[in-house]
Amino acid sequence: MRPLTEVETKTFFEKLAKYIGRNIAHLIDRGDDTYCFRLHKDRVYYLSEDLMKRATSIGREQLISLGICFGKFTKTGKFRLHVTCLDYIAQYAKHKIWIKPNGEMPFLYGNHIVKAHIGRVTEDTPEHQGVIVYSMADIPLGFGVTARSTTDTRKLEPTAIVVFHQADIGEYLRQEDTLF
Amino acid sequence: MAPGKKAGKANAAAQATNKRKAEQKPAAVNKKAKTTTTTAATNGKKGAASNKAKPAKKRSVQAAAQDDDEDDEDDESWAYGAVSDDDDDEDDAHVGDLDDEFVSAEEGSDIEVGQLDDDFLGDEFGDEEGGQGADLLGSDDEEEGEGEGEDEEDIWASSDDEDDMETKSRKLDAQAKREAEEAEAELTTNIQMEDDKYVLPTEAEALDSTDLQVVQTRIQEIVRVLNNFREMREGNRSRQDYIDQLLKDLCLYYGYNEYLMEKLFYIFTVSEAIEFFEANEVPRPVTIRTNTLKTRRRELAQALINRGVNLDPIGKWSKVGLQVFDSPVPVGATPEYLAGHYMLQAASSFLPVMALAPQENERVLDMASAPGGKSTYIAALMKNTGMVFANDANKERTKALVANIHRLGVKNAVVCNYDGREFPNVIGGFDRILLDAPCSGTGVISKDASVKTNKSEQDFQMLSHLQKQLILSAIDSVDAGSKTGGYIVYSTCSVTVDENEDVVNYALRKRPNVKLVSTGLDFGKEGFTRYREKVFHPSLSLTRRYYPHMHNMDGFYVAKFKKLSNKIPAKKADEKEDEADAEEFVPIGEDEKRNKKKQNKDDKAKVETQEAISFNDEEDEQLIRVSQAKLLQQTKGIKLRPKKNKGDGEK
Numbered sequence: 001m002r003p004l005t006e007v008e009t010k011t012f013f014e015k016l017a018k019y020i021g022r023n024i025a026h027l028i029d030r031g032d033d034t035y036c037f038r039l040h041k042d043r044v045y046y047l048s049e050d051l052m053k054r055a056t057s058i059g060r061e062q063l064i065s066l067g068i069c070f071g072k073f074t075k076t077g078k079f080r081l082h083v084t085c086l087d088y089i090a091q092y093a094k095h096k097i098w099i100k101p102n103g104e105m106p107f108l109y110g111n112h113i114v115k116a117h118i119g120r121v122t123e124d125t126p127e128h129q130g131v132i133v134y135s136m137a138d139i140p141l142g143f144g145v146t147a148r149s150t151t152d153t154r155k156l157e158p159t160a161i162v163v164f165h166q167a168d169i170g171e172y173l174r175q176e177d178t179l180f
Numbered sequence: 181m182a183p184g185k186k187a188g189k190a191n192a193a194a195q196a197t198n199k200r201k202a203e204q205k206p207a208a209v210n211k212k213a214k215t216t217t218t219t220a221a222t223n224g225k226k227g228a229a230s231n232k233a234k235p236a237k238k239r240s241v242q243a244a245a246q247d248d249d250e251d252d253e254d255d256e257s258w259a260y261g262a263v264s265d266d267d268d269d270e271d272d273a274h275v276g277d278l279d280d281e282f283v284s285a286e287e288g289s290d291i292e293v294g295q296l297d298d299d300f301l302g303d304e305f306g307d308e309e310g311g312q313g314a315d316l317l318g319s320d321d322e323e324e325g326e327g328e329g330e331d332e333e334d335i336w337a338s339s340d341d342e343d344d345m346e347t348k349s350r351k352l353d354a355q356a357k358r359e360a361e362e363a364e365a366e367l368t369t370n371i372q373m374e375d376d377k378y379v380l381p382t383e384a385e386a387l388d389s390t391d392l393q394v395v396q397t398r399i400q401e402i403v404r405v406l407n408n409f410r411e412m413r414e415g416n417r418s419r420q421d422y423i424d425q426l427l428k429d430l431c432l433y434y435g436y437n438e439y440l441m442e443k444l445f446y447i448f449t450v451s452e453a454i455e456f457f458e459a460n461e462v463p464r465p466v467t468i469r470t471n472t473l474k475t476r477r478r479e480l481a482q483a484l485i486n487r488g489v490n491l492d493p494i495g496k497w498s499k500v501g502l503q504v505f506d507s508p509v510p511v512g513a514t515p516e517y518l519a520g521h522y523m524l525q526a527a528s529s530f531l532p533v534m535a536l537a538p539q540e541n542e543r544v545l546d547m548a549s550a551p552g553g554k555s556t557y558i559a560a561l562m563k564n565t566g567m568v569f570a571n572d573a574n575k576e577r578t579k580a581l582v583a584n585i586h587r588l589g590v591k592n593a594v595v596c597n598y599d600g601r602e603f604p605n606v607i608g609g610f611d612r613i614l615l616d617a618p619c620s621g622t623g624v625i626s627k628d629a630s631v632k633t634n635k636s637e638q639d640f641q642m643l644s645h646l647q648k649q650l651i652l653s654a655i656d657s658v659d660a661g662s663k664t665g666g667y668i669v670y671s672t673c674s675v676t677v678d679e680n681e682d683v684v685n686y687a688l689r690k691r692p693n694v695k696l697v698s699t700g701l702d703f704g705k706e707g708f709t710r711y712r713e714k715v716f717h718p719s720l721s722l723t724r725r726y727y728p729h730m731h732n733m734d735g736f737y738v739a740k741f742k743k744l745s746n747k748i749p750a751k752k753a754d755e756k757e758d759e760a761d762a763e764e765f766v767p768i769g770e771d772e773k774r775n776k777k778k779q780n781k782d783d784k785a786k787v788e789t790q791e792a793i794s795f796n797d798e799e800d801e802q803l804i805r806v807s808q809a810k811l812l813q814q815t816k817g818i819k820l821r822p823k824k825n826k827g828d829g830e831k
Contacts, residue, residue, distance in 0.1 A: 048592070051567055054543070055594045057607045064575075064595040065582045084586040104515050137483065139519045169518035172587045180582040 001040040001055065001063065008073065012037070012044060015079045016070070016089070018130035019143060023092035043072045044079075046088065065180065082179060083142055083167035086132075090140040093132040095125045097146075097163060104135050108170035113144065116158035125150045131163060142168030379414055395429045399454070402426045406450045426450070430457060436632045443640070443676050444622060446712060452729070456675075459729035460625040466504040466511060467494055468522040469530065469553070471588045472560045475521045477502065483516050497703060498530055500560075520587040525553040528623070528726055528736040532616055532671035533557040535699040535724075535740050539664045541566040542611035547600040547654055548618055550577035552584035558614065559590040568593045569607070573600060573618075601649045604656040611665030615654040617647045619672035619679050623735020626728060644678045651687045655694055660743040668694070668741040675727065675735040677711045684723060684739045685716040693748075694741040696722045701738065705730065 004012060016024055027035065027046065034049045040063060047055075047067025055066045068088065071081040081089075099107060103117025119136050127149045133141045144163040153162055171179055402422050405412040409419060423445075431441045434457045445453050468491075470477040477493075477500055484491060488508040494501030502522070504511055511517065512524055538544050538558050549555040549570040559568045570585065572578050575597050585593045598606055600615070620643055621631045651670055660666045670687075672679050684707075687694065696719040707723035709716050723739035 051592060051594060054567060054607070058594065058596045058598075059606075062597045062606075064578045064597050065585070066594045068591050069582075069586060087589050087591075108515060108518060135515060139515060139521075141515065141519070169515070169520075169587070172518055172583050173513060176579055176583045180579050180586075 001038050001045075001052075001060070001066070004037055004039050004044065007077075008039065008044075008079075009037075011073075011077065011079045012070075015081055018145075019081070019089045019094070019132065020092040021094045023094070026092055027088065037070070038066070039073075040066070044070045046070055046085070069180070081143070081167065083169055083171050084179070086140050086142065086167070086169065089143065090132050090134075095122045095129055095131045095146075096134055097121045097125075097131045097144075098134045098136055098138075099141070100136060104141065107133060107141055107165065108168050110165055110168060110170060110174065112147075112161045112165045113163040114158065115153060115156050115160050115162050118153075118162060121150055121153070123150060127152070130166070133163065133168070140169075142166070142170075392433060395433045399426060399429050399433060402429070403450050403454060430454075434461070434632070435629075437635070439637050440622070440632065440635050443678075447675060447677065455729040456727060459727075460629075463626050464526065464728065464732065464734060467525060467527045468502050468504060468511065469525045469557060470500040470502065470522050471520055471556070472500060473564060473589050474519070475516075480516065480521050483521070484511075484514070487514060487516075494527055497701070498527075498534070500557075501527060501530060503527075518587070520589050523553055523556060523584065523588060525557075526624075526627075527733040528673065529553050529616075529734075530557065531699075531701055531704075531724075531726065531736060532614055532669050532738050533561065535671075535701055535738050536612055536614050536667065536669040537700060538562050538566075538612055542662075542665055543567045543569070543609070545569045545571065545603070545610045545613045545654075545657060547571055547603065547613060547615045547650060548573065549581055549595075549614075549616075550574060551580040552582075552588075554614060554616060555581070555593065556584055556588045556590050559585075559593060560588070562592070564589075564591050566592060566611075569610070570595045571598050571600060571603075573598065601646075601653050603653045608657045609659040610657055611659065611662040611667075613654045613658050613668045614671070615650055615668065616671045616673075617650055617679070617683075619643060619647070619674035620676065621673055623673040623675045623726075623728070623737075625735075627734070640676070640678055644683060647672070647679055647683045648686050651683055652690060655687060655691050655741065655743060656748060658743045660693065660746045666743045667697075668743065669699075670739045670741070672737050673734055674737065675725065677708060677714070680725070680737040680739070681708050681711065681716050681720050681723070682714065684720060687741070688717050688719075691748075693745045694743050695719065697740050697742045698722050699724050699738050699740045703731070704738070707737070707739065 013024055020027075035046060036049055036052060038045050038047065038052060040060075043065075045065070045067045046069075051067060055063065068084060069082055070085040070088075071079055073079055097113070097118060098120040099113060099117045100119045103113060103119075106117065107113055113133065122131070125131060125146055127146060129146050130143060131146055132143050135141055142165070144166045146163055147161050148156065156162070402425060405414075406419070406422055406426070409422075413419075413422075427438065427441055427445060430436065430445070430453075431438050434441075436444070436457075444456065447453070448456055470480050475483075481491060481502060484502075484504075484507075489511065490505040490507065491502045492505070494503045516522060517524075533554050536544070536558065538561050540562050542562065543566055544558050544562070546555045546558060546568065550572040552570065555568055555570040562568070568590065570581055570593055572581055572595075578595055578597050582595050585595065596606075620635050620640060621628055622635075625631050651668075654668050654670070658666055658668055670684060674680065684696070688696070696717075699722065701724050704724035704726050706721045707716075707725055709718050709720045720739075723737065726733055726736040726738075728735055
């Protein structure tokens with residue numbers, strides 16, 4: 001467990017900014033408590049300083065997880081966001097998309113979102129923008145990247161893909177072994 | 181009054197009153213036909229005047245019938261050999277007065293009247309008349325509901341002195357009792373033919389019967405016998421005989437191994453044990469726990485009902501539990517589940533967390549936490565404040581633990597992979613510790629039936645040993661000075677005493693700085709303070725046991741300690757050896773390895789000793805010769821022909 005290096009911080013924040021933009025600042029300067037990002041076995045965890053200090057007494061081998069895992073660095077140095085950070089990025093998300101009940105299960109099985117399944121969408125979402133996917137009951141289901149801007153979407157046929165799948169909460173079941 | 185009617189009853193009656201001669205049987209049938217049990221007792225209590233009046237009246241009523249029953253006269257007369265006639269006058273005086281009065285009484289309570297008649301007639305009439313009197317009664321039997329039997333008359337007849345009421349009534353009482361038994365016997369033989377004493381099968385028979393139907397009836401019979409052992413036992417068979425057979429049958433019927441069966445059987449009473457085994461065959465209801473970090477129970481229930489799930493609150497004792505009856509969708513894969521709104525969790529595993537009652541901003545350790553149902557519940561109760569250390573010794577299982585912690589949105593958890601016994605050394609000073617110890621799982625047989633066969637005595641020894649080590653580590657890792665806490669909760673999903681009371685009792689003995697406190701759970705059965713040959717600390721009654729057949733949840737055990745001081749008691753000299761044994765730290769994996777090594781060594785030693793005992797010189801001689809020949813051939817090229825059996829002859 002160690003703080004992120006400068007390079008790592010840059011790649012990580014760039015990725016994160018795709019979803020929450022400047023709201024990253026809210027994650028770092030919280031009113032209630034001091035929180036920090038820590039790297040442990042290639043994974044980035046977000047946790048309070050208190051917890052971090054306590055966790056230092058646990059050996060590297062035995063430490064499995066602490067706080068909330070945001071994602072991991074791949075071998076090539078890129079950063080991949082995991083669905084586990086959904087709680088936080090949903091809280092600070094800039095662009096959102098709501099899908100109809102009949103589109104929930106296809107998305108939770110890892111499919112992209114087609115136009116027919118879209119219930120609502122944030123206005124002025126540009127192309128290739130990270131968006132948080134909600135069900136109509138406002139339950140965050142995952143996140144993805146828009147394939148078209150909101151305005152372009154209007155002209156598309158119903159079966160066209162609108163959002164590329166990035167992560168969904170179905171992964172808790174599907175990828176339990178590889179995710180953690 | 182056909183003498184032969186109700187042959188069955190006649191036989192029973194005849195057996196019971198074996199005084200009678202063979203030729204008297206028909207009379208006995210008549211008199212006994214409608215015997216009731218209450219009559220004799222009422223006899224003694226009745227006022228003398230009324231008693232006497234009745235026979236007098238009856239005599240007049242029945243005089244006409246006398247002729248018809250003359251046959252009976254002889255039969256009855258034997259009973260009156262010694263009847264005294266001193267009351268004749270008195271009797272006569274009453275006859276006229278009371279006739280009318282008692283007509284109604286006669287009709288109203290036939291049985292009593294008839295019976296009284298019997299007695300007093302026998303008493304009052306002289307030798308000559310006695311026969312007649314009895315006779316009249318005999319004829320009376322049918323219309324009047326009739327009387328007691330000769331036994332009673334016997335009594336009255338034999339006691340010459342009428343004043344000796346005490347003896348009479350005593351005899352009457354005895355007789356009444358006897359008759360009650362007879363009547364009972366008559367009834368039961370008619371109603372329930374199989375009420376005969378259950379005869380235990382011989383060993384061969386027992387082995388023979390592999391038909392489950394037969395085994396089941398046998399189980400039921402034996403349980404019936406054991407429940408009323410004094411009366412139902414057969415001859416001098418001991419209780420142990422019955423229990424041995426029962427255990428064998430239960431093993432066969434429910435498929436347990438004998439060691440486990442015996443362990444479980446003695447926890448309960450006989451019929452309760454059967455209920456327990458029966459309950460283990462039925463699955464427990466599916467229950468879910470609302471994750472209060474993300475939603476509320478009412479909202480969750482609404483969301484699930486919209487998906488067609490049929491559910492209900494789990495009970496008054498929990499505000500977050502829901503019981504699922506049936507569901508058209510898999511409850512473990514709904515979007516709500518994936519979003520972490522609830523956790524599939526057995527009702528029983530709510531209990532230790534409720535007992536632990538974690539407060540906000542505390543530091544809590546869950547020593548054996550995978551797959552995280554209890555850890556996440558702890559975090560939810562703490563509202564994501566403070567810290568939860570979720571430990572599990574199995575690295576594979578920590579994956580599910582981490583997944584659940586993230587899914588349920590627990591942000592204050594640290595997951596680590598230590599052996600629980602390392603704990604005070606890794607990190608200590610916790611406010612509360614939950615130790616849901618690894619156990620044999622005898623409480624969750626309905627979930628995992630493999631427990632029935634794969635748990636041996638060794639497993640139990642190993643487990644309770646491990647549990648004892650863990651509980652001491654847990655106690656030592658708690659900070660007694662904590663302002664809000666200082667509690668340890670020990671729980672297992674097992675019902676055996678070895679893994680529960682015994683472990684807790686051990687902890688109390690080894691750590692005088694803890695005491696048991698109430699778990700705060702208002703239901704459940706009290707823990708044992710004594711069990712078979714063991715006697716535990718009286719405060720063990722503060723712990724709680726849960727059984728599948730009683731509470732419709734998995735078998736469970738919860739004990740809550742409060743730590744009073746942080747001073748670890750110094751080991752006493754005499755305890756040292758014991759302690760060294762119990763506290764010697766070996767990581768789980770190595771423990772097994774070491775055991776295996778030890779076993780291997782033991783095995784080798786055994787083989788060696790066996791060989792040493794069975795040294796065979798002749799065989800050795802032959803072997804030596806063969807190898808010498810080989811050596812010769814190899815080194816000098818000399819070929820020796822094998823000499824068969826020559827060596828044997830030499831030696």
